[in-house]
Amino acid sequence: MTSRLLLPTLLLCLPLAACGNPDAGKAAPAAGQPAGRTAAAVDADSIGKTVQEATDKARKELAQGNISISGSNDAKAEITPQGDLLIDGTTVPTDANQRKLLLDYRRQVEALAGAGMNIGVAGANLGVKAAGEALKGIFSGDTQGIEERVNAESSKIEAEAKRLCTLLPEMMARQQALAAALPAFKPYATMDQSDIDDCGK
Structure with a gap:
């Protein structure tokens, strides 16, 4: 997974992982309970567990596997957990x-990816919260305050997004330092100020 595409991919995968099982989140029908309500019921614990498992797996793979980085050429580049730079499978x-700079940069990529995962989890939780609040309002007839309660959950996503953006300047600084010290890495130092400026948007 490339560092440039890492976050969008995580943001897409985590919420989808929670919805990957069409039967997940459906409560068992109770005697006399309307079928429509059973089909629409959201099991927050089940979805939360699925998302957490997907997140844990992604974090483990990120920590233990090679991190692929995109560049201005077609050669595949990776940074290993030990701090080796591989280009088309050959160790530079x-x-x-x-090596220290490579490890510093890798840790920054991991931190950025971790922030992206947190946004994905918050997004999945927001979906569960919104669905739960909507269903509660429909069946109770009390729709007052739903938006406020859902907005409270969405504020967590905003906070995580702001945290992610604060990591970008340091990431660019480490990328530039690594490119200056290791010529073979220069084609992969593609981050620029526009990436930082556009983050808040």
Whole structure:
């Protein structure tokens, strides 16, 4: 997964993982309970568990696997958990300082990805919250305050998004430092100020 596409992919995958099982979230029919209500019922615990499992798996793969990085050429580049730079499967020779910079950059990518996962989880929770509040309003006849309660959940997404944006300047600084120290990495130092400026939008 490329560092440039890492976050959009995570944001798409995590909420979808919660919805991947069409039977997940359906409550067992109770005696005398309307069939429509059973089909529409949302099991927050089941969805939350699915999302958490997907998140844990993604974090583990990110920490233990190679991180692919996109660049201005077609050569595939990866950074290993040990701080090696691989280009088309070949290890690029590095000294101690270059390896340290590679590890610093990798940790920043992991932090950015972690923030993206948190947004994905918050998005899934928001969906559950919104569905639950809507159903509660429909069957109770009390629709007052639904928007306020859902907005309270959506504020968590906004907070996580702001945190993600604060990580970008440091990521660009580490990317530029690595490119300056390791010429083989220069084609993969594609981040620029517009990435930071556009984040808040």
